[in-house]
Amino acid sequence: MATVTRRIGLSLGADLCWPICYEEILKRLDLKLPIGGDQVGFEVERVTIEPYDLRQKCRYDVVLDRLTHWYGMSREWIKKAVIMDGLYVFNNPWAIQSMEKHTSYCAMMRMGMPVPETWMVPAKAYEPKPDLEVTLQRYARLFDLGEVGRSVGYPMYMKPYDGGGWQGVSRIEDEGGLRGSYEQSGTHLMHLQRAVDPWDRFVRCIALGPQTRVVRYDPSQPLHDRYTLDRDFVSDDERSLLEDMTLTINAFFNWDFNSCEAMHRDGVWHPIDFANACPDSQVTSLHFHFPWMVMANLRWSLFCAATRRPMRLNQDWAPFYEVADSSLPYREKLRQWAAIAHQRYDTRNFLSFCETHLPDLESATREFFTTEVAKDAVRQKVAALYPAHEVETFTEFFWDRIRQWRESPSGEPIAPVPPATASVVTAVSVAAPAPAPAAVAAPAPAAALEAPPAAPAAKRPRATGVKAAKKARAAATVEHDAAVAASVSEAAARAARTLVRTADAAKAPRGGKQA
Numbered sequence: 432m433a434t435v436t437r438r439i440g441l442s443l444g445a446d447l448c449w450p451i452c453y454e455e456i457l458k459r460l461d462l463k464l465p466i467g468g469d470q471v472g473f474e475v476e477r478v479t480i481e482p483y484d485l486r487q488k489c490r491y492d493v494v495l496d497r498l499t500h501w502y503g504m505s506r507e508w509i510k511k512a513v514i515m516d517g518l519y520v521f522n523n524p525w526a527i528q529s530m531e532k533h534t535s536y537c538a539m540m541r542m543g544m545p546v547p548e549t550w551m552v553p554a555k556a557y558e559p560k561p562d563l564e565v566t567l568q569r570y571a572r573l574f575d576l577g578e579v580g581r582s583v584g585y586p587m588y589m590k591p592y593d594g595g596g597w598q599g600v601s602r603i604e605d606e607g608g609l610r611g612s613y614e615q616s617g618t619h620l621m622h623l624q625r626a627v628d629p630w631d632r633f634v635r636c637i638a639l640g641p642q643t644r645v646v647r648y649d650p651s652q653p654l655h656d657r658y659t660l661d662r663d664f665v666s667d668d669e670r671s672l673l674e675d676m677t678l679t680i681n682a683f684f685n686w687d688f689n690s691c692e693a694m695h696r697d698g699v700w701h702p703i704d705f706a707n708a709c710p711d712s713q714v715t716s717l718h719f720h721f722p723w724m725v726m727a728n729l730r731w732s733l734f735c736a737a738t739r740r741p742m743r744l745n746q747d748w749a750p751f752y753e754v755a756d757s758s759l760p761y762r763e764k765l766r767q768w769a770a771i772a773h774q775r776y777d778t779r780n781f782l783s784f785c786e787t788h789l790p791d792l793e794s795a796t797r798e799f800f801t802t803e804v805a806k807d808a809v810r811q812k813v814a815a816l817y818p819a820h821e822v823e824t825f826t827e828f829f830w831d832r833i834r835q836w837r838e839s840p841s842g843e844p845i846a847p848v849p850p851a852t853a854s855v856v857t858a859v860s861v862a863a864p865a866p867a868p869a870a871v872a873a874p875a876p877a878a879a880l881e882a883p884p885a886a887p888a889a890k891r892p893r894a895t896g897v898k899a900a901k902k903a904r905a906a907a908t909v910e911h912d913a914a915v916a917a918s919v920s921e922a923a924a925r926a927a928r929t930l931v932r933t934a935d936a937a938k939a940p941r942g943g944k945q946a
Contacts, residue, residue: 435469437736440491442478442498448714448812452725456799464788471737489516493736499524500709519735519742521687522708530684531593535706542755545701548625550583555616580609586626591619627694627701636677637690640731641776641846643674674847675769680705682772685743714809718832726796734784773849800833
C-alpha cells in the first residue's frame with residue numbers, strides 16, 4: 432500500500448479564526464485513509480502571493496479560496512492552476528467573476544423562482560471615456576425615475592448590481608427617497624428591487640457542497656447577532672424547500688460555498704440575495720454556527736482532495752432549463768433541480784466517505800473548542816475588529832455561544848438525503864441547534880472608545896468601534912463617489928445630465944418590466 436499525501440491550500444485575506452481552527456482540527460485527526468489501494472494523508476498550508484511561471488506546477492490538490500472575488504493576482508493564479516494542473520478550488524473563479532447578482536437574478540427568474548420585481552437603471556454619473564458623450568446623446572433615452580419607482584413598487588431597495596456585504600444598499604420608502612438615493616449613487620450601476628414587505632421570517636441557508644444549514648437571520652441586529660439561535664422557525668417541508676432552492680442555485684452556477692437569503696410572505700419563500708460566493712466565515716458573525724462551518728469546510732475539502740474530485744469547468748444550464756420549461760408544479764421542479772445538484776455534488780459518495788473515514792470529526796471538533804488554542808483564535812478575530820476595551824468582553828460573548836453549541840445534542844444530518852431513486856447511505860450526524868442554556872450575559876455597549884468596558888448586562892452587545900468603522904467607510908464611499916463625479920469631463924457631465932428629467936419632460940420607460 433503506497434503512502435500518498437494530498438495537499439490543501441488556504442488562499443486567505445483577512446481571515447484569522449477559521450483557518451486556525453481548520454488547521455488544528457485536521458492536525459488532531461491525523462488522518463491516514465485507505466483509499467483506492469493507497470494510504471492517503473493530508474497536509475494544509477497557506478497560499479502565498481508571489482510571481483509565478485505560467486508553466487510552474489501547482490503543489491495543491493484542493494484550494495479553499497477567500498480572495499478571488501476582489502484580488503486579481505490570486506484569482507489569475509488559481510485560473511492557471513485549474514486549467515493547467517487540474518486543481519480543484521472552491522469557489523469556481525470564473526463563476527465568481529462573471530455571475531454577479533444581476534446574472535443570478537435573471538437566471539433564477541428564467542427558472543421561475545419568485546424573485547421580487549427588479550429593475551436596473553442607468554448610472555447617475557460616468558467615468559470619462561472618449562465616446563461617452565456621443566453614445567449617450569444618440570442612444571440614452573430620457574426616463575422618469577419616479578415612474579420607474581412606481582413600476583417597481585415601494586418600499587424597495589437600491590443596491591449595486593454586482594455588490595456584496597450590504598455595501599451601497601439603501602431602503603427606499605417613497606419617490607423622494609428614490610431620487611435622493613439615485614443622486615448619491617455616483618457611477619455605480621444599480622438595481623431597484625421591490626422589498627418583500629411585510630415579511631414574517633428571514634433566513635440564510637448556508638451551503639458547502641451538499642451540506643446545508645438553515646439559520647434564522649435578523650438584519651435589524653448588529654453584525655454579531657444577526658445569525659440567531661432560534662429553533663423550529665421553519666417546518667420540515669419548508670426546510671426541505673429552502674435546502675432544495677439553495678442547492679439548485681449553487682449547482683447551477685458551479686458554486687461549492689454560497690449562502691441564499693430568502694424572505695417569507697403569504698406562504699411564499701422569496702429568494703432575494705443568493706450571489707454570496709464568499710459567505711460569512713468568521714466567528715464574529717456566525718458564533719454558535721461557526722463550528723458547523725469549520726466542520727463543513729473540512730468534510731468537503733477532504734472529500735474533494737482524497738477522491739481527486741475533478742473541477743467542473745463549464746456551465747451546463749440545459750438540464751435545469753429543461754425542468755423549468757416543463758409543466759411540473761414549482762415545488763416538484765425544485766425537487767428535480769435538487770436531484771441534479773445532488774448528482775453534481777456526488778452526495779451519495781460524499782455521505783459514504785464521511786461515514787467511513789470521518790466518524791471522529793464531530794467529537795474532535797467538540798473537544799477542540801474547549802481548548803485555549805480555539806479561544807485564542809476567537810480572541811484574535813475579535814481583536815482585529817473591535818476596540819481594545821471591548822476585546823475581552825466580546826471574546827467571552829462569542830466563546831459562550833460556542834459553548835452553547837458544544838453542549839447542544841447531536842442529531843442533524845450532514846446533508847439533505849439524495850433523491851429516492853439513488854442509493855442512500857446513512858448520514859453522519861452533526862450538532863443541531865438547541866435552546867440556549869444559561870449563558871454569559873451579553874455585554875452592554877461601551878459609551879465611547881476612550882471609556883473602559885461597560886459592566887455586562889442582560890442585553891445584546893453593541894460594537895461601538897465596528898459601527899464607527901462602518902460609518903467611516905460609508906462616508907468615504909460617498910466622498911469617493913463625489914470625487915469621481917467631479918472628475919468626469921464636462922462633456923460627460925452634460926451627457927449624464929440628460930439621462931433624468933422631471934415627469935413633465937420625460938418619456939415613459941420602454942421595454943416593459945424585466946421578467
